[in-house]
Amino acid sequence: MTGTERAPVSLERAASALGDGGAVVLPNPAPLTHVVAARGAPTVNAAKGRPAGQPVALWAHHPGTVRDLDGVWDLAPDDRALARWLLAAEHLTVLVPVRTDTEVPAWTAPAVKDSWMLLFGARWEPLRPLLDRHPVLYVSSANRTGCSPVATTADALAAFPAEVAVLAPPATEAPATERRATTTVRLRRDGGLDLHRDGAQNHDHPDPADYLRRLRGRAREATG
Known part of the structure; x- marks a missing residue:
């Protein structure tokens, strides 16, 4: 069966595929591209066609998961609040420092490299029933190694092998628009912010x- 003959799956089937240990390609709100997620990091990497041990992002979409990370991040309380805002409100991918005087939980290890944890935080309302069933997920841009992240369901069906489920777009999906992977920022131990990788959110800011100044300003307005 070729990619063009495949059909996307329902939200319920996508959630079941995750529960069965599979990888699923999921859409994001515009202007973000799709992501590939799974309950195991090696499954995400296999779907992308890259080495099983390559670091992936932890999908910090669930409030309980984020609370469990509070004592792991090597950040002051105000900066931990900033990290949560960057993830939940701005849908950024965020690199945060982890403490070196404590052992990180085993389930965070696939997202940690050189004492930095990679987090993705988008929590799109149409995906909430699926996400709530799987509070710990690993995630990466939905692309096969060497290719660009997919922007449409049709592209995902064509790009990924048959064993990787592709979620059907929600009825509320916005009209086609140019899409990009998320911007990645680094939140340093001293509270400073760096732009780590260009993406959708900073595209209009050369x-x-x-x-980063504008981002800080919005954060101050939102969090006080």
Whole structure:
């Protein structure tokens, strides 16, 4: 069966596929591209066609999961609040430092490299029934190694092998628009912010310093 002959699956079937240990390609709100997620990091990497041990992001979509990370991040309380806001409100991918004087939980290890944890935080309302069933997920851009992340369901069906389920787009999906992978920022131990990787959120801000200043300003307004 070729990718063009495949059909996307329902939300219930996608949730079941995750529960059975499979990988699923999921959409995100515009202007973000799709992601590939699974309950095991090696499954995400296998779907992408890359080495099983390659680091992936932890999908920090569930409030309980994020609370469990509070004592792991090597950040001041205000900066931990900033990290949560960057994930939940801005849908950024965020690198946060982890404490070196404590052992990280085993389930976070696939997202930690060189004392930095990679987190993805988008929690799109149409995906909530699926996400709530799986509070710990690993995630990466929905692309096969060497290719660009997929922006449509049709592209996902064509790009990924048959064993990787592809969720049907929600009825509320926005009209087609140019999409990009998420911007990645690094939140340092001293509270400083760096632009780690260009993406959808900073695309209209050619000056990284200007983008980060604006981001800080929105954070101050939102969190006080």
